[in-house]
Amino acid sequence: METRWAHQLRAVGLRVTRPRLSVLSVLADRPHADADTIVTGARELHPSLSPQAVYGVLKALVAQGLARRIEPAGAPALFELRVGDNHHHLVCRSCGAVADVDCAVGAAPCLVPSGTAGFVVDEAEVVFWGFCPDCQLDGQGRAPAEPRQMSEHQISEHQMSEHHISEHQIRGGAIA
Template sequence: METTLDDTLRGAGLRATAGRLAVLEALDSMAHSDADRLFRAVSEVLPTTSIQSVHNILADLTTAGLVRRIEPAGSAALYERRIDDNHHHIVCTTCGAVADVDCVVGDAPCLTPSSAGGFTVQTAEVTFWGLCPSCQNVAQ
């Protein structure tokens, strides 16, 4: 039996509102999107929504563990639905395109710090930087 977005929200202790459903649906097809881009997508379906509502929904979904927030340097916060693993990201230094990078070696959290200072490491976050294929073609 397939889990619906309604079930996913309720399973996380959230009401299945039209706004939350619209944001999750938008993120399914627009990974690594910022709040402004998601607002534009959601407002096509829910014209009365506001940017503040989208920010609030993203905060709720992040807190509930249904979306992941990433913050590449020099970028607005970006959101994605891929939350079930400890993957990393690669960011184009020219256009800002973002792509997922699976862990290269070993088990999550992928990296072992030389000293954790008493902390129990749960995840590691790595951001790779470089030129995406489109920007490489322009640079040639």
């Protein structure tokens, strides 16, 4: 069978090449990988792959809507294949781990700004900052377990059970 990725590539008018299939494969495994992680991972399938090739592939995938680029402040860009459905991200301040979240409200009232200053808004992007389960254990609130090492132990349960709001510690004023 023709690795389902091939179909997707052709569907958007992109040629099916080894580098592209390798990158897609890595992204399927690690939902929020940075460029460097992708290069490393993709080399297992295509050893001669260069970083620039990966950047090129990613740019093409993003341009065609097969991938999405997210750029948490202070960290290198991450890429994910989950597109189309709008979802947001949880980012760990300590280790940089990223998890997906679906918005709790169907039609989000607060995502329509109160005044737009004449802007025509076409997208709202939300990033939740906090600490992942691992980093809550040691350091509790600061000391990074392994700062900026977001390669392996990434969390990404796309659909998680409903927790209670009372569990979260929402900093006063941080959320309007």
